[in-house]
Amino acid sequence: MKVTVKFFSYAKLAGGSEAEFELPEGATLARLTGLLAQRYPGIFPVAERAIYLVNHRTGTPDTSLKDGDQILMLQVLGGG
Secondary structure, rough: EEEEOOHHHHHHOOOOEEEEOOOOOOOOOHOOOOOOHHHHOOOOOHHOOOOEEEEEEEEOOOOOOOOOOEEEEEOOOOOO
């Protein structure tokens, strides 16, 4: 199955605004983030604190992915 990751604020570190990944059926968000760390080592460990949205819904490491899913990788912002 194929999923698309949109990097947003991580685009400069990733070398582009989005990328497609080929994953086995039943893959989880945890599997995808592991592949992201391998393919884009410049993003991690910064992106370990990222928020991941799967089809505009908050994802957790055990979120199952499906063919055609769109994953948004968002930077956590803090402040006071």
